Amino acid sequence: MTVETAPDQYPAExxxxxxxxxxxxxxxxxxxxxxxxxTGLEKRPLKLAYDAASDGFTPYAFHRAVDRLGPGVILATSTDGQRFGGYNPKGWVGYGEFRPGLSAFLYVWKPGDSLVKLRKTGGAGMCVVDKPEEGPMFGAEGLCIPMRPGYEKRARCKLGPYYDRMPDGDNTIFSDGRMDVILEDLKVYTGVYEDGEPIPFDDAIPFSLT
Incomplete structure (x- = not known):
């Protein structure tokens, strides 16, 4: 096994x-x-599996669109123009699992075309919290978009326990040290698989160290 043949067995580049x-x-x-x-999606064609603008900012709409489609990456845009997201190497199935993923990461685009990526910390455990009653949740606190009634477009971030802090030590990916923002847009891209090609991690994960 090498990083070329099994990239998701290694921490994020x-x-x-x-x-x-x-x-x-x-x-x-x-x-x-x-x-x-x-990542396993580096060279694979991607499809837009979920678009909150047309599908709706609800956990039901999110899971209906992305469950059992394998690894995916979210792209969020806040009302003040910040772009950020996260890579989930184990995908979503909506079973209430704490799904592991050593190669998971968060990312944020900063001014000047600067891309900052933050690795999963503390091992692979709880890369995402995959509850059917909540939207995308990276760790218990890393990047959380629960889509709860009244706060459907609220995104929260607290770095450190599950994902690395920012290079300057900040414990949030959002500008000005804010711990939450309001979303303008939210999308999820997943891989395109040929007919008969197995989709990775399209069911429960009983146990995994990576």
Whole structure:
């Protein structure tokens, strides 16, 4: 096993950006694909599985769109223009599991085309909290978009316990040290698989160290 043959068995690559894939839509090409270096989705065509603008900002809509589609990456845009998200190497199934993932990461685009990626910390455990009654939850506190009634578009971030802090030591990916923002948009991209090709992690994960 090597990082080339099994990239998701290793912590996230932080510095090198992934090369474009011809099938990417413009938004994916600019904001999502570059983050996917050294992941199982690096060279795989992606599809827009969930778009909150058309599917709805609800946990039901989120899980209906992404469950059992394998690894995925979210792209969120706040009302003040910040772009950020996270890579989930084990996907969602909506069973209430704490799904592990050593290669999981959070990311944020800073001014000047600066991409910051933050690795999963403390081992693989609880890369995502995959509850059917909540939207995307990276760790218990890392990047959380629970989509609870009255706060459907609220995103929270507290770094340290489950994902690394920012390079300057901040414990949030949001600007000005804020712990939460309001979302303008939320999308999830997942891999495209050929007919008959197995989709990774499309069911419960009884046990995994990575």
């Amino acid at each position: 932080l510095r090198v950006r992934a090369d474009p894939v011809a099938s990417d839509d413009p938004e994916c090409a600019q904001w999502v694909r570059p983050t996917l270096k050294q």
